[in-house]
Amino acid sequence: MRETNEISSVQIRGLIVSTVIGVGILSLPNKMAIAIGNDGWIPIILGGIFSIINVFIINKIFQIYPNKDFFEIGREALGKWVFNFFIFIFFIYNMAVMASLSRNLAELVKAFLLETTPPEVLIITFILATTYIARSEIQIIGRLGYHIYPIIIVSIIILIIFSLPSIDYTNALPVFQFDISKLPKAVLDSYFSFVGFEILLFAIPFAEDRNNNSKIVRTSISAIIIVTIIYLVVFFLTLSQYGLHSLQRQAFPTISLIKEIDLPGFFIENLDGVAMAIWTLVIFATMAPTYYSAGKILSNLFAVREHGFFIIPMIPIIYIFSLIPQNVLQIETILGTTINYLGIISVVILPTLIYLIGLFKVRRRADE
């Protein structure tokens, strides 16, 4: 059979948007409100800019080493052992992300949909549902991203339309009142709502336009811009609805915002249950690429061609990881912190290192 193992530019955009948007869209306004107050939009924009730089670097790597996949490039640039160490951290990072995703989902589903079901059941069923897609190749993951992308966009538009009437814009004021020393922490917080774009490391070698690098750069940057706009909109809406003090006390203000929506004469009264259901799909679209990358990394570490082989054995590991936190707060303190540290190593440092070494090698080659 002819395998068209390719993913188009439109798919890449959808893939990034649906991978990046996950838990962050629910918790980011609260985090920003705590970290910096009314001016949360500044770290969101800065986080977006840093992500764009990061995405740009990832794209550049594949320009320096054309026609190679991420693992070949990494081996060539860093040497086998250093690179293996890095991707092992990358793997742990992916596992932690997945554990945090499934635990967050389980806790929220428990809170809003199934009060009496034990979270263990919710976690394991979700992981099992995801294994089916994680076994497939990147073009399927790309198609998935593209299917979830319109759902996200439409949901956000519906949210804007129905919450506009009840919000109070004055709550967003005053602006530019923040303490500059708090900014770095806030930017870091917002930046971690943008991670997920590292799926580009696995997607670009299969892109339809891989020979036309500027096109991929453009689509991936536009995807990050879309995400930034969505985050800004959600932050603005929740801030205007609740005001700063109320916002600081709500872990997931976006859901509360949805709860406020009143649809007179409509078939559905409480939208939060429906929103949770749709959000399950969104989390699935974040989980699937992460699962896929974890499988790819393992298959590469063990030099096996098929990554589908490793998907099933990963289930218990994710499950155990996700049960480490004792309560909702610890998801953030234990898993969240782990993700942040490992994420900096695998998403920021690893690509930048490869890029710098590649740049250096290109220079030297040019000198010779």
Next chain:
Amino acid sequence: MQKIILKDIENNLKVIEELFKDCYDIIIRRIEVGDVYRVKMAIVYIDGLINKDHISEYTIGALLSEEEVKNFSLQGFKSKLTDIIYKEVLYSSELSEEHHMDKIIDIILSGDTVLFIDGMEQAIIIGSKGWATRGISEPETETVVRGPREGFTEVLKINTTLIRRRIRDTNLKITMQKVGRRSKTDVAVIYMDDIVDKGVLQEVNERIRSIDIDAIQDSSMLENLIEDNYLSAFPQIENTERPDSVAAALCEGRIAIIVDNSPFALIVPATIGTLFQSSEDYYNRWTESQILRSLRLVAFFLCVLSPALYISIISYHPGILPTKLTYYLAASRINVPFPSVVETFLMEITIELIRESGTRISGPIGTTIGIVGGLIIGQAAVEAGIVSSILIIIVAVTTISSFAIPSYEFASGLRVWRFLLIIFAAFLGLYGVMLGLIVLITHLIKLNSFGVPFTSPYSGLGISQGELKDTLFKSPIQYLEERPTFTKPRNKVRMRRTWKDERD
């Protein structure tokens, strides 16, 4: 068995008689021709497969009455006899020569007549296929209010003619293959030479060639044998009874496969987008077609989701609905002794029973079954209090919407998934429905149809070229200037707008 035919006619006939031993439908008619020198000839055919008038009048009659044959002498006849018979005697329009015995056997079995002549190393094949067939009638599964009313029949040749009549272009290619060791069924692969993607064409031919089976009875068997994922509940190949649909598909760069003895033509590649198209969409005004397209999409979701949503709302999340509606639902279920899952399963199984028995017995009894099943059981079940009246509405809507999807096979695939989703909903409520949907979405996007993603054009390929114009939307025909891109047509432009329409 001898490989080629021998000069001695009796040996040849002995071989044939041996092979066709106990076949009562084989006819071997021996004649002797010539006044001076009598030549033995034999006509072999299968009774019922040939046009008897044609053979008796234009073959036997011609041979016995032709003056030149009667009069030939010993001199030089060896070189001339076949020539004379071939060129001057036989009135048939289809004639050929053959000297391989196994091919001759195949030819006899396929309904042509073979003429053996004593002393000749070739047999003459007379095209005489003609058997009792059903006439061209209106397709039963795809009726239209407006549009052509011709449907395919069981005879391959009539079917290819129906297509040829619609596309009078030398680029319309019809290539033949035989499938089945025993049935030796003719399979025609039809395509437009200058539009079709050669890769897909090669793939189709290879897959058909690789089939090794004793017999195929219908195109659906061929479909199962060549599709990408045979385990899936969903068809990855489209089928139609309408020659106009096939002609339209060919002009889009797709490939049609027609199997002898089957009135259903196969079209590859098929995607969700094409399975939701009906040929009438193109004959109605675009506004109506647009509404119908959207309605089918709604039907798709109703068909898979509604019973599962009912269960999850009743059993897990009554709070999602407005308070009044919740009270009403609770009141309608007040007498129902079962949990909602059992209730739903009871009703779904009843509906499937009615449906199944209705298709087994058609005609007036079928209608009775419909009335008894649908009306009386439904009414009685509600009155007896074993199901709620809301559930009857939901099950009815689900069943009706499954018929609103143009592809019957696709709708039946959804039916299977509906039961899975019901089970998911019973265990985990709305979250379970979502998990079920995740698995369903995964399954759908993993499907391919001959290298084309099954979920095209919603898969993110070819969107920029305006693929949605003829799938999610139905634009007026003036806007469909290019062929759909999922078939990778080599000739992209379908129409040029020469006549400027006046919009105001």
